[in-house]
Amino acid sequence: MNILGGLICLAALVILLIAAVGIVRLPDALTRQHAATKAATLAVSIFAIGIGASAWNGEWAWKLALMTAILLLTMPLASHALARSGLAEQERREQV
Amino acid sequence: MTLITPMILLAGLAALLGFYRLLMGPTRTDRVVALDLLFSIAVVFSLLAALASGRSVYLDVAIGLVLTGFVATLAWARLIQEKSNPEQNAETS
Numbered sequence: 001m002n003i004l005g006g007l008i009c010l011a012a013l014v015i016l017l018i019a020a021v022g023i024v025r026l027p028d029a030l031t032r033q034h035a036a037t038k039a040a041t042l043a044v045s046i047f048a049i050g051i052g053a054s055a056w057n058g059e060w061a062w063k064l065a066l067m068t069a070i071l072l073l074t075m076p077l078a079s080h081a082l083a084r085s086g087l088a089e090q091e092r093r094e095q096v
Numbered sequence: 097m098t099l100i101t102p103m104i105l106l107a108g109l110a111a112l113l114g115f116y117r118l119l120m121g122p123t124r125t126d127r128v129v130a131l132d133l134l135f136s137i138a139v140v141f142s143l144l145a146a147l148a149s150g151r152s153v154y155l156d157v158a159i160g161l162v163l164t165g166f167v168a169t170l171a172w173a174r175l176i177q178e179k180s181n182p183e184q185n186a187e188t189s
C-alpha cells in the first residue's frame with residue numbers, strides 16, 4: 001500500500017463516518033435517507049479508487065471498475081425507493 | 097500495512113452508529129436506511145479484506161454484496177410503501 005492510496009482510502013472512510021453520524025443525528029426519516037445514501041455512494045466509490053491506486057494491476061482494476069459501475073447504477077434507484085417509502089409512511093402517520 | 101488498522105476502526109465506528117439506528121429507529125424506513133448504510137459498510141470491509149490479504153476473490157464478494165444490497169433495499173422499500181398505502185391496507189385487512 002502506497003501513501004496516495006492510503007490517504008484516498010482514509011478520506012473515503014471519513015466521508016462514510018460522516019454519513020453514519022448523519023444517520024444518527026438527523027431528526028427525520030427523509031433527512032436520514034438523504035444523509036445516508038448519497039454520502040455512502042460517494043464514500044464507497046472513492047474507497048474503490050483508493051484501493052485501485054494502492055494495489056494496481058489489470059484484474060483488480062476491471063473488477064473495481066465493474067463494482068463502482070454497478071454501485072453508481074443501483075444506489076440512486078435504491079435511495080429513490082427509500083424516499084418514496086419514507087414519504088408514504090409519513091403521509092400514513094399524518095392521516096392516522 | 098499499518099494503515100489497515102485505523103481503517104478498520106473507522107469503518108467499525110460507522111457500523112456501530114448504523115447498528116444504533118437499525119435497533120432504535122422509530123419508523124420502518126429508518127431501519128431500512130440503516131440497513132442500506134450497513135450494506136455499504138460491508139462492501140468497504142470486503143474491499144479492506146481484499147487489500148489486507150492480497151486476494152482478488154474478495155472483490156467478487158464486494159460485487160455480490162452490492163447486487164444483494166440493492167435487491168434487498170428495493171424489496172423492503174416497496175413492501176413498506178405498499179403497506180402504508182391506506183386504501184390498499186383497507187382492502188387487505
